[in-house]
Amino acid sequence: MKSPSFSFRAITTPFEQIPKWMIVFLGVAIWVVVIASWSAITYSGMITETFLPTPDMVVSRTLKYIQNGVLWEHTSASVQVVFIGFVLSSVVSVPLGLFMGTYRIVQAFLDPLVNFMRYLPVTSFVPLFILWIGIGIEQRVTVIIFGIFFQQLVMLADTARSVPRDLVNAAYTLGTSRAHTVFHIVLPASLPNIFDILRVTMGWAWTYLVVAELVAARSGLGYISLKAMRGFQVDVIFMAIAMIGILGLITDQGFRLLRKYAAPWAL
Amino acid sequence: MAKSRYANLRSADIVIDDVHLRYGTGPSSVLALDGISFDVKPNEFCVIVGPSGCGKSSLLYLVAGLETKTAGTITVNGKPVSDPGPERGMVFQAYTLFPWLTVAKNVEYGPKRKGYPAAERKDIVDHFLAEVGLSKFADHYPSQLSGGMKQRVAIARALANDPMVLLMDEPFGALDSQTRHTMQGLLLRVWEHSKKTVLFVTHDIEEAILLADRVLVMSGRPGQIKKEITINFDRPRNMDLVLEPDFISTKREILELLKDTDDDEH
Numbered sequence: 001m002k003s004p005s006f007s008f009r010a011i012t013t014p015f016e017q018i019p020k021w022m023i024v025f026l027g028v029a030i031w032v033v034v035i036a037s038w039s040a041i042t043y044s045g046m047i048t049e050t051f052l053p054t055p056d057m058v059v060s061r062t063l064k065y066i067q068n069g070v071l072w073e074h075t076s077a078s079v080q081v082v083f084i085g086f087v088l089s090s091v092v093s094v095p096l097g098l099f100m101g102t103y104r105i106v107q108a109f110l111d112p113l114v115n116f117m118r119y120l121p122v123t124s125f126v127p128l129f130i131l132w133i134g135i136g137i138e139q140r141v142t143v144i145i146f147g148i149f150f151q152q153l154v155m156l157a158d159t160a161r162s163v164p165r166d167l168v169n170a171a172y173t174l175g176t177s178r179a180h181t182v183f184h185i186v187l188p189a190s191l192p193n194i195f196d197i198l199r200v201t202m203g204w205a206w207t208y209l210v211v212a213e214l215v216a217a218r219s220g221l222g223y224i225s226l227k228a229m230r231g232f233q234v235d236v237i238f239m240a241i242a243m244i245g246i247l248g249l250i251t252d253q254g255f256r257l258l259r260k261y262a263a264p265w266a267l
Numbered sequence: 268m269a270k271s272r273y274a275n276l277r278s279a280d281i282v283i284d285d286v287h288l289r290y291g292t293g294p295s296s297v298l299a300l301d302g303i304s305f306d307v308k309p310n311e312f313c314v315i316v317g318p319s320g321c322g323k324s325s326l327l328y329l330v331a332g333l334e335t336k337t338a339g340t341i342t343v344n345g346k347p348v349s350d351p352g353p354e355r356g357m358v359f360q361a362y363t364l365f366p367w368l369t370v371a372k373n374v375e376y377g378p379k380r381k382g383y384p385a386a387e388r389k390d391i392v393d394h395f396l397a398e399v400g401l402s403k404f405a406d407h408y409p410s411q412l413s414g415g416m417k418q419r420v421a422i423a424r425a426l427a428n429d430p431m432v433l434l435m436d437e438p439f440g441a442l443d444s445q446t447r448h449t450m451q452g453l454l455l456r457v458w459e460h461s462k463k464t465v466l467f468v469t470h471d472i473e474e475a476i477l478l479a480d481r482v483l484v485m486s487g488r489p490g491q492i493k494k495e496i497t498i499n500f501d502r503p504r505n506m507d508l509v510l511e512p513d514f515i516s517t518k519r520e521i522l523e524l525l526k527d528t529d530d531d532e533h
């Protein structure tokens with residue numbers, strides 16, 4: 001592979017690679033632009049601090065919350081809920097989704113329910129969950145599971161179904177039994193896609209977590225945002241949003257690394 | 268290559284008797300094969316040529332047990348075929364190496380399914396990778412190989428299982444002509460060592476004559492065997508054969524046969 005060159009022609013060619021240093025430079029540049037614009041409109045007084053805090057207000061608030069342990073307390077509460085909900089959902093959806101994509105009989109049985117459930121907005125279930133399970137951690141975990149489980153199932157079944165038929169045929173002619181097909185062929189063949197599906201649905205899990213925390217919770221980043229809104233502490237809301245963004249970024253990279261490690265053959 | 272204990276292991280005959288295959292039912296059904304009968308002798312290299320869509324792949328899939336016939340009988344080594352099994356190895360036109368396994372692990376797959384001990388599996392893998400000239404690529408993943416190399420591994424993988432017959436469905440169909448010629452030479456050499464019964468499908472007439480003991484020419488859909496041509500060139504053969512007058516006249520004969528009923532070709 002030729003190494004990407006830096007010329008006007010190269011960087012304006014559709015789909016052409018650009019040099020690595022340029023990727024890093026541009027990645028930093030976007031944040032410089034965002035923070036500079038933010039600084040410009042806040043320090044100039046264009047927008048009052050009550051609605052949009054200055055960057056240094058957010059930074060000092062964050063430092064204070066790190067010192068008194070509040071940030072850690074609520075971040076770990078959120079992470080815990082997302083983690084439990086995501087793992088519970090995935091542990092069932094991965095095998096079930098693969099079976100659904102492999103065996104038409106499983107698909108025919110589950111499809112009507114799954115397709116009904118996945119178009120229902122999870123938020124409409126929240127009042128029901130609160131009635132049934134209260135406002136403890138179980139309620140938030142349930143919201144996350146309902147939010148991502150059926151979506152995971154559909155995507156996983158699709159990915160299993162798209163395993164090339166001749167790959168399975170080749171396995172048969174090499175002595176693979178039909179009963180072993182799911183775990184010996186469909187699972188490894190789908191592995192890169194499985195990690196991508198988990199990565200994407202992890203992002204959705206964060207969204208549903210915040211929804212659940214905004215509605216009914218006593219801890220978590222969504223909860224402190226809501227509390228901050230009542231006290232007009234916009235800087236706290238900013239801190240919480242930034243924290244969720246950073247956690248999202250970390251889990252996203254984590255899944256990319258995991259995929260690289262578990263499926264090194266996939267480019 | 269020195270005679271190895273993996274050379275010339277076992278091979279069997281294939282008997283195909285009045286086989287019919289219809290895809291689907293009702294008015295939209297397709298009659299793919301219409302009364303196919305022929306035998307392949309043990310150690311024979313039998314090639315089927317025919318226009319695209321005449322049912323060549325269908326026939327191989329039937330022998331492999333990957334498709335179910337509508338009528339007729341197919342036996343391999345005297346046993347009726349019902350399911351796929353490791354005694355009938357197959358190389359497909361599409362690349363079917365397991366992408367999650369290295370080259371060596373792909374070749375090892377069949378022996379592993381059979382529960383062979385690790386030391387023996389290693390011997391087998393070493394032998395067949397050397398056979399196809401890819402020992403150096405043992406630890407590569409399929410995605411790092413060219414199309415020709417992938418098919419060489421696929422051949423090694425099929426042979427490592429010591430099948431009684433080897434079914435090949437246009438294995439070189441997706442390769443450029445240069446690579447295809449190399450592959451034909453390689454297959455001939457490997458086959459001289461293993462002497463498996465081979466049923467090979469192609470729509471490339473030169474390839475058919477070059478490889479075969481016997482060429483079966485099929486008609487357009489619904490597929491029937493139109494003619495059987497015995498190829499008597501001495502072995503081992505090489506590419507120079509293509510220029511021999513006898514080769515060219517055989518090629519002309521097959522071309523004429525295909526031209527007659529060739530209206531189905533796209």
Ligand SMILES: Nc1ncnc2c1ncn2[C@@H]1O[C@H](COP(=O)(O)OP(=O)(O)O)[C@@H](O)[C@H]1O
Nearest residue numbers: 290297299318319320321322323324325326488
């Ligand atoms: N699974 C299938 N369902 C319906 N028709 C099929 C199927 N597979 C093949 N056919 C049809 O059967 C005929 C023979 O196909 P095939 O065996 O692939 O031919 P060839 O390998 O000679 O090109 C073609 O007309 C094809 O469209």
Ligand SMILES: [Mg+2]
Nearest residue numbers: 323324325437
């Ligand atoms: Mg075909």
